[in-house]
Amino acid sequence: MISVSEALEHLFGLVRPLGVEDVALADCGGRVLGQTVFARRTQPPFAASAMDGYAVVGDEAVSGASFQVIGEASAGGAFEGVVGSGQAVRIFTGAPIPSGATRVVIQEDVTRDGDRITLGDALDEGSHIRPAGGDFHEGTPLGAPRLLGPAEVALAAAMNLPTLPVTRRPRVAIMATGNELVMPGEDPAADQIIASNNFGLKAMLEARGAIVQMLPIAKDTPEALRLGFQLAKGADLVVTIGGASVGDHDLVGPVARDLGMETSFYKVAMRPGKPLMAGKLGDLAMVGLPGNPVSALVCGAIFLCPMIDVMLGLPAKAVPRQMAVLEHDLPENGPREHYMRAYFQDGGISIFPDQDSSLLSILSSSNALAIRPPRDPARKAGEQIEYIAF
Numbered sequence: 386m387i388s389v390s391e392a393l394e395h396l397f398g399l400v401r402p403l404g405v406e407d408v409a410l411a412d413c414g415g416r417v418l419g420q421t422v423f424a425r426r427t428q429p430p431f432a433a434s435a436m437d438g439y440a441v442v443g444d445e446a447v448s449g450a451s452f453q454v455i456g457e458a459s460a461g462g463a464f465e466g467v468v469g470s471g472q473a474v475r476i477f478t479g480a481p482i483p484s485g486a487t488r489v490v491i492q493e494d495v496t497r498d499g500d501r502i503t504l505g506d507a508l509d510e511g512s513h514i515r516p517a518g519g520d521f522h523e524g525t526p527l528g529a530p531r532l533l534g535p536a537e538v539a540l541a542a543a544m545n546l547p548t549l550p551v552t553r554r555p556r557v558a559i560m561a562t563g564n565e566l567v568m569p570g571e572d573p574a575a576d577q578i579i580a581s582n583n584f585g586l587k588a589m590l591e592a593r594g595a596i597v598q599m600l601p602i603a604k605d606t607p608e609a610l611r612l613g614f615q616l617a618k619g620a621d622l623v624v625t626i627g628g629a630s631v632g633d634h635d636l637v638g639p640v641a642r643d644l645g646m647e648t649s650f651y652k653v654a655m656r657p658g659k660p661l662m663a664g665k666l667g668d669l670a671m672v673g674l675p676g677n678p679v680s681a682l683v684c685g686a687i688f689l690c691p692m693i694d695v696m697l698g699l700p701a702k703a704v705p706r707q708m709a710v711l712e713h714d715l716p717e718n719g720p721r722e723h724y725m726r727a728y729f730q731d732g733g734i735s736i737f738p739d740q741d742s743s744l745l746s747i748l749s750s751s752n753a754l755a756i757r758p759p760r761d762p763a764r765k766a767g768e769q770i771e772y773i774a775f
């Protein structure tokens with residue numbers, strides 16, 4: 386059995402960054418910028434007022450000074466004249482500063498009578514002028530690769546970029562396997578259960594940026610599994626669920642090898658997730674997840690999400706770990722790295738006592754996975770333990 390970090394390195398070797406496509410900016414949220422782009426405009430393009438008030442010549446802005454209001458400047462409505470000595474222009478936030486003016490006095494500091502203003506006793510400090518290019522200049526890069534969140538999309542819009550070159554979304558085919566499985570809403574026989582892992586994984590991988598195709602549930606027969614792999618053609622990654630262990634009905638590995646899969650590894654020293662397998666079927670990366678629901682979802686978070694990142698052109702990185710204070714004692718860990726469903730709050734973490742890998746209800750009550758290295762000795766409450774947010 387290989388370690389989790391070795392498995393992750395092998396998995397990174399099965400995928401590579403996908404090509405880039407131009408997408409309308411309105412559809413770029415959550416996508417990954419594939420190539421560096423450059424601002425096509427300076428922002429603000431002119432010195433602009435940061436407040437509502439009066440634009441004046443700065444040296445003259447002293448308490449008690451009086452000015453004649455000669456016009457108005459609003460956002461989108463510049464004042465075309467020049468502000469001279471003793472003059473003021475009524476100005477609003479976002480308006481271009483009229484030429485000659487070097488300061489905006491906020492309207493709260495002013496008394497107005499007709500077209501004259503008088504400055505009050507206590508004047509606010511500052512010019513309230515945003516310089517041209519104070520945010521960015523034409524040609525400023527927006528560097529790739531980067532995930533495009535709301536701030537980046539807004540920045541690209543302000544840069545006057547109506548489309549962006551983003552990485553193609555990875556296509557992932559998910560194949561649940563097992564004679565016992567039926568789809569939610571179907572009528573299960575007494576010895577059947579409802580397929581859940583494929584739904585959880587679809588949600589997880591779509592949130593990460595993939596396009597997920599859920600294949601029909603494959604029975605535990607070589608023919609059904611072969612058909613499933615056939616249907617996955619055209620995807621970048623096929624993920625099977627179940628049939629990965631050593632039982633008589635665990636046929637995913639043998640069928641994939643018959644179809645020509647070059648095996649990368651089988652079995653990882655982790656809990657849950659031991660019977661994980663991976664390889665390559667021609668151009669198609671293949672990951673075989675264990676069937677237990679928690680095993681499948683934990684492996685999805687630890688392995689599949691970082692693989693999606695690589696296909697999106699993001700750095701190949703393990704899920705970041707943080708430290709928390711253990712809220713209770715723990716016995717010695719076994720020989721596998723253990724990912725334990727836990728609840729993190731205010732710096733402390735408590736681990737659910739029942740870690741059976743079939744228990745989705747406990748997974749949904751947890752918000753973290755505490756991680757214990759193989760053979761980790763017994764731990765006391767108050768000690769530090771690693772975890773990942775889940």
Ligand SMILES: Nc1nc2c(c(=O)[nH]1)N[C@H]1C(S)=C(S)[C@@H](COP(=O)(O)OP(=O)(O)OC[C@H]3O[C@@H](n4cnc5c(N)ncnc54)[C@H](O)[C@@H]3O)O[C@H]1N2
Binds near residue numbers: 626657658674678680
């Ligand atoms: N003798 C051994 N038995 C097992 C070993 C072992 O080393 N020796 N490993 C155990 C471990 S660890 C795991 S994890 C499981 C995984 O086995 P499989 O990948 O072959 O999974 P299945 O047997 O097909 O299913 C396990 C369990 O999960 C349920 N399942 C499967 N798919 C789904 C789905 N899409 N949605 C919901 N539930 C699903 C399935 O009904 C089973 O209950 O093997 C241990 N056994």
Ligand code: MOO
Binds near residue numbers: 656660677
């Ligand atoms: O992956 Mo299994 O869930 O270790 O029991």
